[in-house]
Amino acid sequence: MAGLDDxxxxxxxxxxxxENMARSKEERERQEQAEAQALLAEAVGRLRPFGTEAFIRVKPVMFFGDYTGPDGQRYRQVSQQRCWKLAHISGRREIDGKLGDEWMESPILLLEDGTAGRFWLDPGLRPGRDGKYVSSTAPDPLNERSFIEARGGFLDQLKRHLADAIVSYERASH
Incomplete structure (x- = not known):
């Protein structure tokens, strides 16, 4: 009898x-993220001649601000970048593991610096400006849950959205 040895x-x-499965998964995710970054950078180069939209990041201030929320809170612009919309979606934002009550516009945007994510826009900030996406929160990074589609992997979905956006912006410019 072998006791506990077996x-x-x-x-x-x-x-x-x-451990091997976990290492393999981490490596796959690293490779996927590197490929996604390369795709995003290439898409920025192709989209740069098109579109005039901008993503504006704001933060709350006490007195003077560029924007006012529905509750009277003032916000000041802290950054602005050109952007392109990859997907138009809305939903309820998850905060601290709980879904919020309010439905918000949350498009997937590609920023000129090559980052992309699901941007939760602050509803009711005034003045509203066409072609301006305004948020006081950081975007949710892109991952396989970013897109609504069930078909294909994350990279396939990202490629489809980038290709659709490029074609859409090209056609809108003519």
């Missing part, structure tokens, strides 16, 4: 298999 060997083998 069980220990089996447990070690199982633990090694889990």
């Amino acid at each position: 069980a220990i060997r089996a447990a070690r083998s199982k633990a090694s298999a889990w």
Whole structure:
């Protein structure tokens, strides 16, 4: 009778298999993110001649601000970048693990610096300006849950959205 030796060997083998799977998953995710960054950078180059939209990041201030919220809170612009809309969606934002009550516009935007994400726009900020996306929060980074589509992997979906956006902006310019 082998005692615990067989069980220990089996447990070690199982633990090694889990560690290998976790390392493989992390490597796949790193490669996917690197490819996504390359796609986003290429798309910015192709979209640069088109569109006039801008993403404006704001923060609350006490007195003088560029924007006023529906509750009277003032906001000052802290940054602005050109952007292009990859997908138009809305939803309820998850904050601290809980879904908020308010439905918000949350388009997926590609910024000129090559970053992209789901941007939760502050509803009711005034003055509203056409072609300006205004938010006081950081975007949710792109991942496989960013898109509503169930078909294809994250990179396939990202490629489709980038290609659709490029064609849409090209056609709008003519």
